[in-house]
């Protein structure tokens with residue numbers, strides 16, 4: 001396994017078999033986010049979620065030079081994508097890497113859930129629309145930079161800053177949460 005050492009504004013990130021992450025001063029430890037999110041009775045974003053289809057790749061480097069900071073869930077094209085928590089559809093956005101994407105804020109505006117590479121949105125989905133956990137919000141595809149042969153849901157969670165900007169926040173690895181939602 002390769003080991004990378006990265007020095008950036010976020011502190012020292014050591015990637016590899018043993019992973020240690022030092023957070024910025026003032027940032028709550030990741031554990032608090034997990035405790036809060038675990039209490040929410042989240043729904044798996046794909047029905048009949050299978051452990052082998054969830055890729056533990058949060059810290060993987062990408063061609064862009066950035067870290068993945070998300071989890072990819074393999075699923076056949078057209079598989080319904082479910083809202084993982086009660087919230088609001090904050091932004092529907094078409095981006096070059098993400099393709100058709102959804103940014104869902106939770107009801108408190110604490111976290112943003114990001115769903116990318118959608119084939120299409122659920123009919124009638126609109127910005128500002130409240131959703132309940134388990135609602136179908138879109139369908140798995142390969143839009144953006146997803147390999148056409150590998151339809152998957154790129155799923156990310158980030159803690160929003162005080163300005164509640166849909167495009168930025170502190171990334172949280174969804175893998176430990178998703179693996180608990182496996183049936």
Ligand SMILES: [Zn+2]
Pocket residue numbers: 068070071072153154155
């Ligand atoms: Zn991805």
